[in-house]
Amino acid sequence: MQEHLPGSKLMAPKGLSNLLSWMGTGQGHGTKKFLDIVSASGGFFQNDLDTMLALFWPVHKDNIVDISLHGPASGGDKRGKVPVYDDTIWGQPSNYLNITPTNAHGITYTLEDKFGPYFAEEVQTTWVAWLGDLVNKDLATHQGDRKSWTSTMDMMTALNLLGFKAGLTVFQLVNSLVFLGLAKMPASVEVADWIYDHGTLGAYRGLQHLGFICPDLGSVQSAYMIIYNHLHQFLTEDDKKILGFSPIFVEHLLCKVVRWESRLVEGKVSSLDKMAASIDLPEEHWISGKNKMDQLAFPFPFSSDPEELKKTIATIMKIQ
DNA sequence: ATAGTCTGGCCATCAATTGC
DNA sequence: GCAATTGATGGCCAGACTAT
Known part of the structure; x- marks a missing residue:
């Protein structure tokens, strides 16, 4: 994560959209193969929804084809040959970390449904407002105060995004902002x-x-x-x-x-x-x-x- | 009316069981 | 012996419920 989304990149108005795309699909060890491909193609950070979709879609499409030809891997793994998401990143699986989750009404999301809200106008204005005078600044030289952990959590839950309303995913997202140097370590x-x-x-x-x-x-x-x-x-x-x-x-x-x-x-x-x-x-x-x-x-x-x-x-x- | 809490259901994994 | 099925588990959400 330090490699793909360093603090310096997150200071941009699209920073949170990218962090949501990362956390919302459980990026990490389980998606290493995918991230290697991403690295070779210029990195995870994307400036808009279309290019983020273009990052995931080709590999996801191959997975769909692979699963349709060979069925899910033994053990019921439906994520394909090069998993682009890891819904078990917190130990237990969560449907909402799936790249095409199913909501409470049985509707399966498309990639646009999944990533669209991450890149919504509201997310960017909220993020810029939260950053305050940190926007586009060099984190290494910035001397000002960081926002508290609890106020960061409040900002995130107010966005009311699927998968980030409560629980571990939003918790770890806020923690990552601490470790990247954007928010204060909680008391x-x-x-x-x-x-x-x-x-x-x-x-x-x-x-x-x-x-x-x-x-x-x-x-x-x-x-x-x-x-x-x-x-x-x-x-x-x-x-x-x-x-x-x-x-x-x-x-x-x-x-x-x-x-x-x-x-x-x-x-x-x-x-x-x-x-x-x-x-x-x-x-x-x-x-x-x-x-x-x-x-x-x-x-x-x-x-x-x-x-x-x-x-x-x-x-x-x-x-x- | 509003905020907080609870319940039911969705989904994926993995182990255990069943069926061929 | 292997594949398919079943059951337990737990994170998450929407909607119902409860208290103030």
């Missing part, structure tokens, strides 16, 4: 609020699996901050650098809890609880940074100081 509380609003998604279920009981916003904020503070306190600076430690990272980590669990149980290997129970940890002898020398050492202790937990919860109660 932990902003991420915790999002997790609370998405109670069926991985991060919330991750907190539950770890044993937190989270019936309301305050309890989600507390649980999230307890995890965040624990990692923040015990990971070394080197660890944090390697992991890209941030409020967004902690959300990502929580998403993995349930997946690890299901993979372990599914593979009949073990479970997280069983693994944790089998590890004999001399907690009192835990040494910061030992994991750098000893790959079997844990980068943080497994137990928490109850006083630290109380402090975290008290802080949350104050902002409430």
